Amino acid sequence: MAHSITSKHRHGSFPAFDLEGREAPETLADLNRMISAAKPFVHGGIKAVLGEGPIGAPLALVGEQPGDQEDLQGHPFVGPAGRLLDKALNAAGIERSETYVTNAVKHFKYEQRGKRRLHQKPTVGEVKHYRWWLMKELEFVHPHLVVALGATAAMALAGAPVTIGRARGPAQFGEFRGYITVHPSSLLRQADDQSREIAYAAFVRDLRNASELAAP
Numbered sequence: 001m002a003h004s005i006t007s008k009h010r011h012g013s014f015p016a017f018d019l020e021g022r023e024a025p026e027t028l029a030d031l032n033r034m035i036s037a038a039k040p041f042v043h044g045g046i047k048a049v050l051g052e053g054p055i056g057a058p059l060a061l062v063g064e065q066p067g068d069q070e071d072l073q074g075h076p077f078v079g080p081a082g083r084l085l086d087k088a089l090n091a092a093g094i095e096r097s098e099t100y101v102t103n104a105v106k107h108f109k110y111e112q113r114g115k116r117r118l119h120q121k122p123t124v125g126e127v128k129h130y131r132w133w134l135m136k137e138l139e140f141v142h143p144h145l146v147v148a149l150g151a152t153a154a155m156a157l158a159g160a161p162v163t164i165g166r167a168r169g170p171a172q173f174g175e176f177r178g179y180i181t182v183h184p185s186s187l188l189r190q191a192d193d194q195s196r197e198i199a200y201a202a203f204v205r206d207l208r209n210a211s212e213l214a215a216p
Contacts (some may be wrong), residue, residue, distance in 0.1 A: 025140075028055070031133070034133075035048045035050060041126055041129045042105060042107050042109035042120075043120065044107075044109055044117065045108055045110075046108070047071070047074070047107070048107055049070050049074060049106060051101060051102030051103075051137055052076060054100065056142055057099055058211065058215070059099045059100070059144070059145055059210060060102065060143035061147045062146060062148055063183060064104055064150055065122055067079045067108060088200065088203050088204045092204050092205075093211070094207060094208075100141050102137060104134055104152055104155075104156035105152070106133060121152070122152060124155070130156070131156050134157070135174075143176075144214040145178060145214035146173060146179070147179045148171070148173075148181070149183045150183030150185075151163070157173040157176070164182060168182075169209075177213070177214075179210040179213065181203060181207070182203060
């Protein structure tokens with residue numbers, strides 16, 4: 001059974017982005033130009049990392065934010081979590097090239113420590129700020145089903161905080177059919193090999209279930 005996650009606002013409980021003084025984007029390319037030109041709203045962010053994949057994709061995967069490698073390379077999910085995601089997609093029988101991949105927050109939030117850039121979790125306010133971009137992006141992409149990878153993505157899509165343990169599985173994000181699962185980075189943080197194997201198998205199962213739900 002899908003969890004219905006809706007509210008009085010068209011895109012959830014977070015307020016809409018203020019377009020005053022701006023022209024509303026008419027295409028995904030217009031939107032991407034706006035995102036690229038916008039100033040980062042998170043500490044450390046320099047350039048926007050845009051979503052990638054085909055319009056009308058069966059699945060759109062939404063992560064939290066770009067990481068260090070994503071920021072350096074300018075593409076989503078190309079770091080350690082991205083490589084694990086690719087492995088899980090392959091195990092689930094899903095072609096990444098046929099999937100749209102993006103993030104709730106478009107810039108890398110980090111803290112500089114020496115030569116290292118350490119990931120910092122975005123605040124609720126930062127997720128709210130970027131939410132308009134995400135929902136407009138999904139309107140243009142129009143995927144069959146949207147997969148929230150982790151709590152931040154689920155909150156952005158739902159417009160309110162979401163507990164993954166309770167909400168994991170089919171969901172409804174306003175007008176979008178959805179599915180909630182963990183972020184692949186959580187698999188990398190498991191305490192031991194057995195825990196990682198169990199968590200990975202559950203993640204692959206979620207991706208396979210989402211793919212089946214997205215089928216015409």
